[in-house]
Amino acid sequence: MSAYLPAAVGMSLSEVDTPALILDLDAFERNLDRMDASLAGKKIRIRPHAKSHKCPEIAKRQIARGAVGVCCQKTSEAEAMVDGGVPDVLVANEVVGAAKLKRLAALARRARVAVCADDAGNVGALDEAARAAGVKLDVLVEVNVGANRCGVEPGAPAVALAQAIARSKSLRFAGLQAYQGAAQHLRKVDERRAAIEAACARVRQTTVLLDKAGIGCERVTGAGTGTYLFEAVSGVYHELQAGSYIFMDADYAKNEWTESGIPRFEHSLFVWATVMSRPVADRAVVDAGLKASSVDSGMPKVAEVEGAEYVKASDEHGVLKLGGAARLAVGDKLKLIPGHCDPTVNLYDQYVCVRGGKVEAIWPITARGAVW
Amino acid sequence: MSAYLPAAVGMSLSEVDTPALILDLDAFERNLDRMDASLAGKKIRIRPHAKSHKCPEIAKRQIARGAVGVCCQKTSEAEAMVDGGVPDVLVANEVVGAAKLKRLAALARRARVAVCADDAGNVGALDEAARAAGVKLDVLVEVNVGANRCGVEPGAPAVALAQAIARSKSLRFAGLQAYQGAAQHLRKVDERRAAIEAACARVRQTTVLLDKAGIGCERVTGAGTGTYLFEAVSGVYHELQAGSYIFMDADYAKNEWTESGIPRFEHSLFVWATVMSRPVADRAVVDAGLKASSVDSGMPKVAEVEGAEYVKASDEHGVLKLGGAARLAVGDKLKLIPGHCDPTVNLYDQYVCVRGGKVEAIWPITARGAVW
Numbered sequence: 001m002s003a004y005l006p007a008a009v010g011m012s013l014s015e016v017d018t019p020a021l022i023l024d025l026d027a028f029e030r031n032l033d034r035m036d037a038s039l040a041g042k043k044i045r046i047r048p049h050a051k052s053h054k055c056p057e058i059a060k061r062q063i064a065r066g067a068v069g070v071c072c073q074k075t076s077e078a079e080a081m082v083d084g085g086v087p088d089v090l091v092a093n094e095v096v097g098a099a100k101l102k103r104l105a106a107l108a109r110r111a112r113v114a115v116c117a118d119d120a121g122n123v124g125a126l127d128e129a130a131r132a133a134g135v136k137l138d139v140l141v142e143v144n145v146g147a148n149r150c151g152v153e154p155g156a157p158a159v160a161l162a163q164a165i166a167r168s169k170s171l172r173f174a175g176l177q178a179y180q181g182a183a184q185h186l187r188k189v190d191e192r193r194a195a196i197e198a199a200c201a202r203v204r205q206t207t208v209l210l211d212k213a214g215i216g217c218e219r220v221t222g223a224g225t226g227t228y229l230f231e232a233v234s235g236v237y238h239e240l241q242a243g244s245y246i247f248m249d250a251d252y253a254k255n256e257w258t259e260s261g262i263p264r265f266e267h268s269l270f271v272w273a274t275v276m277s278r279p280v281a282d283r284a285v286v287d288a289g290l291k292a293s294s295v296d297s298g299m300p301k302v303a304e305v306e307g308a309e310y311v312k313a314s315d316e317h318g319v320l321k322l323g324g325a326a327r328l329a330v331g332d333k334l335k336l337i338p339g340h341c342d343p344t345v346n347l348y349d350q351y352v353c354v355r356g357g358k359v360e361a362i363w364p365i366t367a368r369g370a371v372w
Numbered sequence: 373m374s375a376y377l378p379a380a381v382g383m384s385l386s387e388v389d390t391p392a393l394i395l396d397l398d399a400f401e402r403n404l405d406r407m408d409a410s411l412a413g414k415k416i417r418i419r420p421h422a423k424s425h426k427c428p429e430i431a432k433r434q435i436a437r438g439a440v441g442v443c444c445q446k447t448s449e450a451e452a453m454v455d456g457g458v459p460d461v462l463v464a465n466e467v468v469g470a471a472k473l474k475r476l477a478a479l480a481r482r483a484r485v486a487v488c489a490d491d492a493g494n495v496g497a498l499d500e501a502a503r504a505a506g507v508k509l510d511v512l513v514e515v516n517v518g519a520n521r522c523g524v525e526p527g528a529p530a531v532a533l534a535q536a537i538a539r540s541k542s543l544r545f546a547g548l549q550a551y552q553g554a555a556q557h558l559r560k561v562d563e564r565r566a567a568i569e570a571a572c573a574r575v576r577q578t579t580v581l582l583d584k585a586g587i588g589c590e591r592v593t594g595a596g597t598g599t600y601l602f603e604a605v606s607g608v609y610h611e612l613q614a615g616s617y618i619f620m621d622a623d624y625a626k627n628e629w630t631e632s633g634i635p636r637f638e639h640s641l642f643v644w645a646t647v648m649s650r651p652v653a654d655r656a657v658v659d660a661g662l663k664a665s666s667v668d669s670g671m672p673k674v675a676e677v678e679g680a681e682y683v684k685a686s687d688e689h690g691v692l693k694l695g696g697a698a699r700l701a702v703g704d705k706l707k708l709i710p711g712h713c714d715p716t717v718n719l720y721d722q723y724v725c726v727r728g729g730k731v732e733a734i735w736p737i738t739a740r741g742a743v744w
Contacts, residue, residue: 004448004744017471019743051687073688074659076376093688096648096659096703099389118649119702149689150649150657181686276468277490277522285522287446287468290715292743296667296685313668314553315423315714316445316465316743317521330491331468342687343662347718349741368741369721371391371664371688372376 006272007352011359018274018333019292021348023363025355027268031246034263036065039240044232047071047090047221049243052342054367055351056084058246069112071221071241072367075100079107080367088112090221092177092241094122094142094150100372101125105133114138116177118152123164123171130170138174139165140221143206145199147182154202159209166215175219178203179241184226185251185297189260196223196230203236225252229261249341251297270303270335271344272352273318275328284308284328286318286336293318293336294343300336310336378644379724383731390646390705391664393720395735397727399640403618406635408437411612416604419443419462419593421615424714426739427723428456430618441484443593443613447472448742451479456738460484462593464549464613466494466514466522472744473497477505486510488549490524495536495543502542510546511537512593515578517571519554526574531581538587547591550575551613556598557623557669561632568595568602575608597624601633621713623669642675642707643716644724645690647700656692656700658708661685665708666715672708682708 006017016022039046048062050070059070059081069088072078078089088111095104095115107113108130117123117139130137141161144151152158158176165173183195199222207217221239223231228245231237244252247269257264273288290313293300300318302308307323318336322328338344349368353361378389385394411418420434422442431442431453441460444450450461460483467476467487479485480502489495489511502509513533516523524530530548537545555567571594579589593611595603600617603609616624619641629636645660662685665672672690674680679695690708694700710716721740725733 004451004742006744017469017744079376094648096646097389118651121702144651148655149651149686149691151651153651274468276466279490279516279523279525283520288743290666290668290712291718291741294662294666294668296662314521319521330493340662346663347741347743369663369719370376371660371719372378372389 005350005362007359007362009359009361013354013357013359014333016272016352016359018272019288020272020352021345021350022270022272022335023351023353024268024270025353025360027266028246031248031265031268032061032065034265035242035245038229038261038263039232042232044237045239047239047241049092049241050077050081050367052243052345053246054080054345054365054370055363056081056086056366057363059084059086068239074370074372075104075107076370076372077367078113079103080370082107082111084366086111091115092179092221094118096122098125101129102132105129105135105137108135108137109133114140114174116140116142117161117165118142118150120161120164123161123168127168127170135170137171139171140175140177140219141165142177143202145178145180145202145222146195147180149181154206155209158206159213162210162215163213173215175217175221176203176206177222178220179222179224180227181224184224185255187255189256192227193230196227196234200234200236225265226255244341247341250301250337250339267303267337269338269341271300271338273334273336275330275332275334278328278330282322284320284322286320286334287316288318288336289313289316291315291347293338294340294347296343297340300338303335303337305334377722377734379731379734381731381733385726385729385731386705388644388724388731390644391660392644392724393717393722394642394644394707395723395725396640396642397725397732399638400618403620403637403640404433404437406637407614407617410601410633410635411604414604416609417611419611419613421464421613422449422453422739424615424717425618426452426717426737426742427735428453428458428738429735431456431458440611446742446744447476447479448744449739450485451475452739452742454479454483458483463487464551464593466490468494470497473501474504477501477507477509480507480509481505486512486546488512488514489533489537490514490522492533492536495533495540499540499542507542509543511543512547512549512591513537514549515574517550517552517574517594518567519552521553526578527581530578531585534582534587535585545587547589547593548575548578549594550592551594551596552599553596556596557627559627561628561630564599564632565602568599568606572606572608597637598627616713619713622673622709622711639675639709641710641713643672643710645706645708647702647704647706650700650702654694656680656694658690658692658706659688660708661688661690663687663719665710666712666719668715669712672710675707675709677706
């Protein structure tokens, strides 16, 4: 709600107030290039996950490079994307409740919108909302491909739900949502590859039955930054939902990548912080704590300062343990690599976009707080 | 940034969209009563921490009951409080950097403002900013009373810094900031009591020297919800900075309270969530994950649903494990008790204030995201 801006275009990075969410544009664009190169020649489309960035400016840059659209987790995120000029949004999640379904159906009058379902009652409610809005809504069946979160079981249960969708007058069965979220942070390449092979088997088991039932399956969509190349070459998936590749957070960086074929994306997203206290030789305290960087997947990493480790976060403090070599004084500014990019982005209202040490742009995070 | 509101005044709770941050006004007011009763007859003032609520509507209610003002962690939080009508704010933290110091000094022209310092260079910068703004700024010395975060060591180092403040033309030495943050969540009462006794010894060691130096110490301020009654009866502290007592989160609820003398504050803050998926008998998935409830101090607790445990959070999903008795269907709404109230509040733009099952008010969280 604060109208304060920590930066202005043209400022040098050293002048940017802290904490601020910094996007290194060169690194960000190299990550986009790496993704493009890794998919060159493959018959697969990318539909990047906008839950990671929540920013139409980024979505439009992804689409300009050939992304088919974006996916979102929430109706209000999808609204923010459409408001920002994105023409094609998949809500890669279930949407429940009359208020949300009404908004979702209304959104389908302004953009190409699809949504997922894993419950027959919800399919009925989706049909009713679409009918009331006078739209035909694309609905995908979410299948549990091993993450054990949402989704119907593969095979007959998925087919039964697809048939319920196909029978609904205001809905169109648009394929399978098959995201193996639990595979993304398995550290070893072989574990991730095996998890995606198992997911693919579950999808195939389902598409064979969908074909037999005469429904077919025009689209299988899923995948994340940790595994997307395995889905890409599976022959099973049509769309990839990777999101974090543009930023590469500290948790993803802990994965093994060698031999995966997946490029080493580089860190482009940072929390810009100031040393606010330097009480003893081996401790510095920065002004970026839990409200500046989400620690759900581990503490942030200190970038570019040898021997400094971020060891403890409280609301507005981050405690750094300093080894012998680390030189930090009160007032020094430094970059932190967030442990988990998605919930960290959700703490900020703008990216301070930096190139060559200068602020080139401020991009509003218009879906910040869009949890509905 | 979303203009969407999940609730309107007069709505029944069951109609409120999810996720929403619910404040149970009866429970909130009982917590205010409990705090008042626990301090009745004691010569101590309360200066509640506004980092917990970030809401002038709440600050003004605390002040109407006798709070001397509020404390904040950041300059922008203090600005939001003053903008909302709070006349007295202590920034219970160091403020570093020219841009922030300029704003802090400007704020001191609009309200009674004080700030902490633990570094001689910072004292010089504070003096310069106060001089430029034409104000005399109250500065407290932050003393390390055992938390090992910010703060100079007690005794001679604290006195030297107090003298530097007292010598500064545009500053006034206004006392000691002595917050033992590491004590607040020690589970056993005896451990918390012992930590505060040790903190009090460090403060006394310092105030004796301040008296000898002819500076004196008009104010010792500190304490949190976990220990405040120990500081209140210490004879050492003048102000208590408890914040979480108004909400009582799941982490604080894990403390032992019996024999502490501190009342059992009750949960008044909830995340209102919807069951969005019910894929198998023992699992429900709610629409409130990492972006709806901070998990830094543990998962949220499910309120009022026997046998349901929140076991895993991803960005926009919370997985509940269900015991035999739990009855939950897709579309059911339920209350979650956040693990840690402060960073959870910081995810939302408003409290949906409920009394007797009806929405009585919507209070804006005007300092949401105010990290500067």
